[in-house]
Amino acid sequence: MKALRYTAYGVRPVLHDIPVPEPGPGEVLVRVAGAALNPLDVKIGTGSMRDFFPVTLPSVVGTDLAGTVERTGPRVTGWSAGDAVIARTDPTVGGAVAEYALVPATALAAAPVTVPLDRAACLATAAGTAWQAVVETAEVKPGQTVLVHGGAGAVGGFAVQFARRAGARVVTTVSPAGAEIAARLGAHQVIDYTTTDFRPEVSGADVVIDPVGGDTEAASLAVLRPSGLLIGVNVPPDAERAAERGVRAEFLFHRSDAGRLAKVVAEADAGLEIVIGRTVPLAEAAEAFDHLATGQVKGKVVVRP
Numbered sequence: 001m002k003a004l005r006y007t008a009y010g011v012r013p014v015l016h017d018i019p020v021p022e023p024g025p026g027e028v029l030v031r032v033a034g035a036a037l038n039p040l041d042v043k044i045g046t047g048s049m050r051d052f053f054p055v056t057l058p059s060v061v062g063t064d065l066a067g068t069v070e071r072t073g074p075r076v077t078g079w080s081a082g083d084a085v086i087a088r089t090d091p092t093v094g095g096a097v098a099e100y101a102l103v104p105a106t107a108l109a110a111a112p113v114t115v116p117l118d119r120a121a122c123l124a125t126a127a128g129t130a131w132q133a134v135v136e137t138a139e140v141k142p143g144q145t146v147l148v149h150g151g152a153g154a155v156g157g158f159a160v161q162f163a164r165r166a167g168a169r170v171v172t173t174v175s176p177a178g179a180e181i182a183a184r185l186g187a188h189q190v191i192d193y194t195t196t197d198f199r200p201e202v203s204g205a206d207v208v209i210d211p212v213g214g215d216t217e218a219a220s221l222a223v224l225r226p227s228g229l230l231i232g233v234n235v236p237p238d239a240e241r242a243a244e245r246g247v248r249a250e251f252l253f254h255r256s257d258a259g260r261l262a263k264v265v266a267e268a269d270a271g272l273e274i275v276i277g278r279t280v281p282l283a284e285a286a287e288a289f290d291h292l293a294t295g296q297v298k299g300k301v302v303v304r305p
C-alpha cells in the first residue's frame with residue numbers, strides 16, 4: 001500500500017510503498033477513505049514535539065482518519081468488516097495518511113451517517129479538542145459569553161459551533177479571510193484581529209478558548225470576568241499571571257477518546273459544519289503537508305487515498 005512517511009525530523013515526508021499491516025490482538029485494519037492533517041503533524045515532522053510525542057522513524061504521518069473496517073484482529077468484538085468508522089490514532093503511532101491504517105478497536109467510533117467519510121475524518125482532532133474545551137472543561141452554559149480566538153480555524157471553528165449550541169453568546173477573532181466563515185458558524189460578534197484590539201469590544205467573558213497564545217493570551221485575561229477561565233490550546237498559558245488578575249488559565253491537552261468522538265459524531269449528524277480547505281489524492285499528500293506547514297491554510301486539509 002502507499003503511505004506518507006516521516007523519514008527524518010525536519011525533512012518533507014515521503015510517499016512509500018509498504019506492506020499492508022496485519023491487525024494484531026485488539027486491532028482493526030481500516031481502509032482509509034480520508035485522512036485529515038493537523039498542525040500537530042507538522043510539529044511532529046519538525047521534531048519540535050519529540051519530547052511529548054516521540055515517533056520511531058520511519059513512521060506513517062497522521063492521526064485523523066475515517067474509513068471502513070477491512071478486517072479485525074483476534075479478540076476484537078463490536079466491529080466487523082464493512083463498518084464505517086472514524087478514529088484518532090495515538091500521535092506517537094500515527095498511521096492515518098495511508099491506504100490502510102491499524103487502529104486499536106477501543107479507539108474507533110461509528111462514523112456519522114450523514115457526512116461523507118473523507119469529511120468526517122476532520123472531526124477527530126479539531127472537533128474532539130473543541131468539545132473537550134467547550135463542553136467538558138469549560139462546561140459552557142446558556143447565557144454565558146465565550147470568546148473564541150481563531151474562529152475560522154479548525155479548533156476555533158468547532159469551538160464557535162459548540163459554544164453556540166450550548167446557548168452561549170459567542171464572540172470570535174479572525175483575520176478578514178475568516179470573517180464570513182466565523183459568522184456562518186454562528187458567532188454573534190466577529191472581530192478582525194488584524195485591525196481591531198478585541199479588549200474594548202468584549203468584557204465579562206466567562207470563558208476564552210485560545211488556540212493562539214502569546215500576546216493574544218495575555219490580552220485575553222483582561223476580558224474575563226472574575227474567576228473566568230482561559231483555556232490555552234496552542235501553548236500552556238501563564239496560570240500565575242492569570243491568578244494575579246483573579247482569573248483562571250489552563251492548558252488543554254487533547255486526549256484521544258472514542259466516547260468523545262461518538263458525541264462529536266452525533267453533533268456532525270445534527271448539522272455541525274466541517275470547513276474543508278483542500279482535498280488531495282495520496283499522490284499529492286506531501287505537497288499538501290508542505291502547504292499546511294505554511295500556516296496559511298483556511299479549512300481542513302484532507303488526503304483521500
Ligand SMILES: NC(=O)c1ccc[n+]([C@@H]2O[C@H](COP(=O)([O-])OP(=O)(O)OC[C@H]3O[C@@H](n4cnc5c(N)ncnc54)[C@H](OP(=O)(O)O)[C@@H]3O)[C@@H](O)[C@H]2O)c1
Nearest residue numbers: 039040129150152153154155175193211233234252253254
Ligand atoms: N493542546 C492540544 O491538545 C491541541 C489540540 C489541537 C490543536 N492544538 C493546537 O492548536 C492550534 C490551532 O489548531 P487548528 O487545527 O485549529 O489550526 P488552524 O486550523 O490553522 O487554526 C488556527 C487559527 O488561528 C488563527 N489565528 C492566528 N493568529 C491569530 C490571532 N493573533 N488572533 C486570532 N486568531 C489567530 C488563524 O487565523 P488566520 O489564518 O486567519 O490568521 C487560524 O484560523 C495549533 O497550534 C495546534 O497544534 C493543540
